[in-house]
Amino acid sequence: MGYRKVACVGAGITKFVRRAKETGRELAWEAAKMALDNAGMTLADIDCVVIGSAPDAFDGVHMKGEYLADGSGGFCKPVMRHFVGGGTGVFSPIHGWQHIASGKFETCLVVTEEKMSSCFPAPAGAFLTIFDHTTEQPLGPTLIWIFALEMNRYMQRYGLTEADIAKVSVQNKLNAIDHPAAQLGAKITVKDVLNSEVLAWPVKRLDISPASDGAAAIVLTSEHKARRITDKPVWVSGVGWCLDTAYWATRDLYYPQYVEKAARMAYEMAGIREPDKEIHIAEPYDPFDYKMLHHMEGLLLCKRGEAARLVADGVTARNGRLPCCPSGGALGVGNPIAATGLMKIIELFLQLRGEAGKRQVPGDPRIGVAQAWGDLMQVGTVVVMSR
Amino acid sequence: MNRKVGIVSMGYHGFSPVTPDLSFRELVYTAASKAYAKAGITPGDVDMFICAAEDLCEGYSISDEYCNDQLGAVLKPVHTVTGEYLQAIANAAMIIQSGLGKIVVVESHSKASNIKNMDAVHSFGMDPVFNRSLRVTPHFAAGLEMSRYLTETKTSEEHCARIVVKNRANALSNPSAGHGAVLSVSDVLASDPVAWPVSRLSIAPRSDGCIVAVLAEESIARSLASDPIWILGTGWATESSTLENRAWGEPVSVDIAAQMAYKEAGISVPSQQIDLFEVDDTYSFKELQALEGLRVVGRGQAMHALDEGRLGPDGDLPTNVSGGSLGVGHLLEATGGQKLLELFLQLSYQAGERQIPDVQVGLAQAWRGVPTTTSAVVIVGNE
C-alpha cells in the first residue's frame, strides 16, 4: 500500500492500582517520562503529543485532555486528544500513526491515563451516563448490565457454561503474576470464579477487572528516526477501527461485527491474509473474561464459537500455539481503561523485542495484534505490530 | 506526503440561540445531508469520520457512541477528537495525507441551549484542588488574561468594546447568525461586570448548530467539486494547561499554531498574503490578541489597526465579517467550524451581501475557551 513506516521505539507504564496517590497529571508524567527515557529521548525531541483518556466523568475534570497536557509533555506543542470509549487505548497508537504517516511530524509521544478512583460513590456509577438519556437512563442501568446481557447471549448461542468462560480469568490472572504493573495477578481456580459474588448473573466478581488508576505511554517515530534510536524498532504495520450503531439493542450481541471490520482493515494494511496462522501473539481486550473469547473470534483468530475450546486446550497459554493476553490482560494487570489498551500495545512491543522477561513467549514472535473495545458494545480498535 | 487536501463541501444548520424542534441527532442529520448532497456523495463513499465533541457539552459520557448514526457512519471508522473543530480538520487532513483515507468527513455541533448551567461546565474544566475550590465564575480566567493584555499592550477597554460593536453589526449581514445587533460602545462598557474587565456584553453569547465538512484528496476533490477549497496549512498548540504556568497576556499558543500553519502554507507575511480572517472572539479582547499572536500586526498594534478601519469589511484585514462568535453565537467545539464555513463560503463566492471581493486565501483560528491555552489554525485557499 505504500504508507510511511511508523515505529514504536520506547515505552513507559505506571503500576495499575485501585487508588493511586498521584494525580492524573502525575501519573501521565511518570509514564511519559519513562517512555522517553526508555527511548533515550527528551521532550525537545518530540514534535507532537497525542492523549488518550476515557470519560471525563472518572477523573472528574471536563476537557480532561487539557488537564493532562502538562503531565503528558504537551507544553508549547501540538496536542490532540482522541476518544473512543474503551477502545481508546488501542486507538492511541493509531492516532499517533496518523500524525507521523501524514509526513507532518517525525516523532510523537502517545500518552494514556485514567484515574477512576476520583469518582464517587463508585467509578461504576459514572457509567450511568453512557446510556441514552431519554430512552435508557431512567431505568437506572449500569455498565455491568451491558456485559451481562452480552455474556448471556454469547453463552446461549454456543452452549457455553460459566465454567468454560471462567478459564480465561484463571489464565490471565496467572499470567499477570509476572507483570510488574499488575494489580490483580493471582493463582485462582475456576471454582473460585464460580463462587465469587454474583454482580449481574451471569457476571461474577472474578469474571471482571475492577476500577483502576494508571498511565502508559509510548514513543512513535518515523523510520529514519527509529533507526537512529534503536536497532529493534517495532513497526505499527496495521491499523483499523470501526464503530457500530448506537442502537445496540437492535444488534445480536453474540458477535462483535465491528471488531471483525476493524481487524480486517488492520490485517489488510499489514498484508495478513490468514490471521489464525500468521499472528504469533494476541492481546485482545479482556475487561471481562468472556470478552477475550468474543474478541478472539472477532479478530478472526479462530472460528466463531471456538475460542473457549482454544483456551481449554491450552492453545492461548503463554507456551501455546497462539498466546492470548500473555501480559495478564485487563483481568490480571488492571483496567484503567485507556491505559489498559496501551499496556497491551506495550506488551507486544516488549514481546517482539524479546524483552518481556518472565512473560516472554517462546519461539521468537514477529507479528502481534492488540485490540480494544468500548462504548455500547460498539467500537473495535485494532493494531498489528511487527518486527 | 505532499498530497493536497481539499474541502469539497460544507453543510450546516443554524445558528440560533435555541433549536427546540430538533434533537441533536436530527440536527446533525440535517447538516450532514446537505454536505453529502452538495458533494454528490453518500456516506458509503466516505472512508473515515471524525467528530469533535466533549462529553460534558453533550451531557452524556463517551460521546462518540452517539455521533455516527446520523452521519450514516454505521460500521465505519469513526473517532472523536475531544478538541476544537479545527483540530479535527487537521486530523482529517493528516489521514488523507497518509494515504489511508481518500474522503474524510468532519462533524461537530453545539446544543449549548440544552446545558442549563454552562458556568458549572466551564468550572468543571478547572483544576479541582487549586482552582475550582475558589468558587469563582470561570470567566475569571478570561478576566485575568484581559487585564494583563490591556496593561502590556496599552489597549483600552474601549477598543475591546468596539470589537463587540463591529462583530455584532457584521452579523446583521449574515443570515445564519444568531446574535446580530446594533450596539454602542457605552452599552458594552456599561454591561454587567462579570469578571472585570470582562463584562457581560464582551462575552460571546451561545448558539446551537451543526457544521459538517467533506474533505478529499486532490483528484477526488477535483472530480466532486468544480472549485474545491484547498487546505494550505494547519497548526495547533497547547501552551500550559496549568493556570499558574502561563504567560497571561501573550497569545503563545496562537503564535505556535500559526507558525506551524504558515510554514506549511509557505506564508511569511500574513498581512499581505492572507485576504480574510475569522479569528477567536470568545471574549472581545481575544480578537485583538489573536491578530497579534498570528503576527498579522505587531504586538500592541491591533488597536491601531482597528482605529484605522483595517479590520472592517472594507479594510485590508477584514476580520470576523461573519460576525464572529460575538455575532453568530459561540458554538462550543464547533466554533472553529463556523469560522471555516465562513472562509469556505467567501472563497467560493457564496457569501451573499457580505462577500469580500477578490479573496484567495483565508485564515481561521479558534481557541478552546477557559481554562485552556489551546489554539488551532487552518489556512485555506481557492485557485
Added chain:
Amino acid sequence: MSKETLPGTPLSSEEFEKSITIEEHPNLEYSWDDGIAISRYLKELKEGRIIARTCCGCNRTMLPPRMFCELCYRPTDEWAFVEDTGVVNTFCVTRVNWDASRRGPDEPPLIPAVVEIDGASKGMGILHLLGEVDPKKVKIGMRVKAVWKPKAQREGKITDIKYFKPY
C-alpha cells in the same frame, strides 16, 4: 522494568480516609431537546402505546423511532404502532444498583433485558426490565408483555412501562 521500580503509589482505604479532602457536587444539569421522533415516542408512551418509524428503503420498522434511517441514509417514511408484547433476546439478573450499592435483602433483584418488540423488525429490541417472574425461570426466547403504570401516573417516559412480564 520491575515491580520495585515502576512508578505509582497505591493508597490503602485507611490512608484515603485520613487525607485532607475536598468534596464537590457539580451542578451539571441538562435539558435535552428530544426532537421530532423521541417526542412522539414519549407522547405515545403516555397514552399506553409504543410507536415506531418505518423505512421503505430497507423495509425495517424501527424502535426507538427515528426520523432518518441510519442504514439507507434517507428520511424515514411512516409512523407505525407496534405491540406491547415481545420476546426476550437476552437478560441478566442483578442485586447491584447503578451506583454500585447493593439491593436490600427485601428488595427483589433487577432483571434487565433486551425485549424484541412484536410488530417491529426482527431483532429490533429495546432495553427494559422484567418483573413478576422468578429470575430462575427467565429464558432467552420467552414471550413477555408490558405492564403499564395506570394512566394517571404516566409521565411520557420509558418508565411508564413498569416492566415486562411473561405471558
